Amino acid sequence: MSEDHNAAFRQVRIEPHGRTLRVTPDEPLLAAALAAGLNLPHSCKSGHCGSCRARLRHGTIVYPALAAGAVPLGLTAAEAAQGNILLCQARATSDLVVEARLIARVSDVEIKTLPCRIARLTPLAADVMQVVLRLPAVERLNFQAGQYLDVLLEGGRRRSFSIASPPHDSETLELHVRRVAGGGFTQRFFGGTAQAPAFKVGSLLRIEGPVGQFVWREGEAPVLMVAGGTGFAPLKSMLRHLLERGAARPVHLYWGARHTADLYEDETVRTWVRHHPQLRYSAVLSEASAAEGAHHRTGWVHEAVLADYPDLSGFEVYAAGPPAMIEALRRHFPPAGLDPARLYFDSFDYAPDALARR
Numbered sequence: 528m529s530e531d532h533n534a535a536f537r538q539v540r541i542e543p544h545g546r547t548l549r550v551t552p553d554e555p556l557l558a559a560a561l562a563a564g565l566n567l568p569h570s571c572k573s574g575h576c577g578s579c580r581a582r583l584r585h586g587t588i589v590y591p592a593l594a595a596g597a598v599p600l601g602l603t604a605a606e607a608a609q610g611n612i613l614l615c616q617a618r619a620t621s622d623l624v625v626e627a628r629l630i631a632r633v634s635d636v637e638i639k640t641l642p643c644r645i646a647r648l649t650p651l652a653a654d655v656m657q658v659v660l661r662l663p664a665v666e667r668l669n670f671q672a673g674q675y676l677d678v679l680l681e682g683g684r685r686r687s688f689s690i691a692s693p694p695h696d697s698e699t700l701e702l703h704v705r706r707v708a709g710g711g712f713t714q715r716f717f718g719g720t721a722q723a724p725a726f727k728v729g730s731l732l733r734i735e736g737p738v739g740q741f742v743w744r745e746g747e748a749p750v751l752m753v754a755g756g757t758g759f760a761p762l763k764s765m766l767r768h769l770l771e772r773g774a775a776r777p778v779h780l781y782w783g784a785r786h787t788a789d790l791y792e793d794e795t796v797r798t799w800v801r802h803h804p805q806l807r808y809s810a811v812l813s814e815a816s817a818a819e820g821a822h823h824r825t826g827w828v829h830e831a832v833l834a835d836y837p838d839l840s841g842f843e844v845y846a847a848g849p850p851a852m853i854e855a856l857r858r859h860f861p862p863a864g865l866d867p868a869r870l871y872f873d874s875f876d877y878a879p880d881a882l883a884r885r
């Protein structure tokens with residue numbers, strides 16, 4: 528019997544690409560597609576954001592993390608009833624035909640696995656570290672502004688971080704890593720533990736990338752950018768990409784954080800604003816003290832955007848940060864006139880293994 532007829536594998540045809548993948552019963556369909564070089568739409572890989580939604584044309588799937596018949600958070604019951612599935616969660620229980628959404632411009636990037644050394648570690652805030660990675664001498668990572676990379680850990684686990692440096696400056700890669708309480712990986716940039724020792728300059732990481740469809744799209748429409756915490760990282764890549772190439776497109780950046788200390792590159796942004804009249808900047812603090820509140824806007828960042836731009840028709844929005852912020856934008860911006868197809872986002876979600884532990 529040929530390997531292709533091995534019962535341990537399922538055939539999955541992805542339309543309209545016309546590609547056929549072989550997947551094992553325990554392999555998420557999205558992971559199989561990405562491994563085969565098919566960069567399908569996705570963001571969180573955790574079943575939350577809905578970016579990897581696709582139509583199941585033929586065959587059957589299961590969501591192993593859920594009770595039978597339950598639907599992941601990123602799908603509504605109505606979407607599921609219409610045959611939509613989430614590729615990052617679904618496993619094939621038969622051969623499948625799946626109709627995925629097409630991403631025109633990001634489909635052909637080469638996803639590489641590379642060893643990188645930590646070249647520099649610079650604290651940006653009490654819980655945010657700037658991590659600069661140096662690629663092997665002969666290697667370059669071709670990516671688009673806004674994309675992210677996965678740091679590969681033992682046991683097939685991975686941790687996602689947006690690239691904060693722009694594509695034209697790709698000799699090193701800049702990341703902004705926020706410490707997550709109890710986080711096995713991120714803690715290692717902040718002293719580490721007995722089980723997981725601290726990373727140092729010179730430590731080796733294995734990365735895979737670039738990944739993601741959260742990329743800058745050329746166009747004419749005015750742009751609103753919304754960052755939550757380290758969601759500033761991919762927007763920094765986009766802004767440097769724009770400003771350092773002399774693009775004149777109007778952009779208004781909103782950066783939501785708890786306190787002023789969390790606006791870890793506030794001064795950099797203010798310097799950009801002084802030199803680039805097409806860029807506006809509003810910092811919005813959600814837990815401001817009285818002293819901070821005297822000098823800053825306060826409240827939720829999405830509410831500040833809506834207060835300034837009650838009519839969002841004609842805008843493009845680029846947003847990155849915590850899932851709760853992204854959910855707020857997805858809920859409140861389309862009723863204010865934003866075309867949902869022009870809301871581009873990356874939701875900084877839990878890694879799949881951390882989600883399963885929860």
Ligand SMILES: Cc1cc2nc3c(=O)[nH]c(=O)nc-3n(C[C@H](O)[C@H](O)[C@H](O)COP(=O)(O)OP(=O)(O)OC[C@H]3O[C@@H](n4cnc5c(N)ncnc54)[C@H](O)[C@@H]3O)c2cc1C
Nearest residue numbers: 687688689703704705709710711712713757875876877881
């Ligand atoms: C596309 C994408 C891009 C991302 N880009 C960035 C980035 O540029 N900078 C950055 O700082 N982070 C980013 N993240 C989030 C980052 O990947 C997680 O914070 C990281 O995986 C945590 O790993 P850990 O091993 O330290 O924690 P884990 O050991 O995985 O988790 C430990 C515990 O921490 C909590 N936790 C885990 N992840 C999160 C989270 N995201 N938010 C809140 N609580 C959490 C959970 O309670 C979990 O049980 C991104 C995520 C995605 C999906």
Ligand code: FES
Nearest residue numbers: 570572574577615
């Ligand atoms: S729900 Fe699948 S990538 Fe977010």
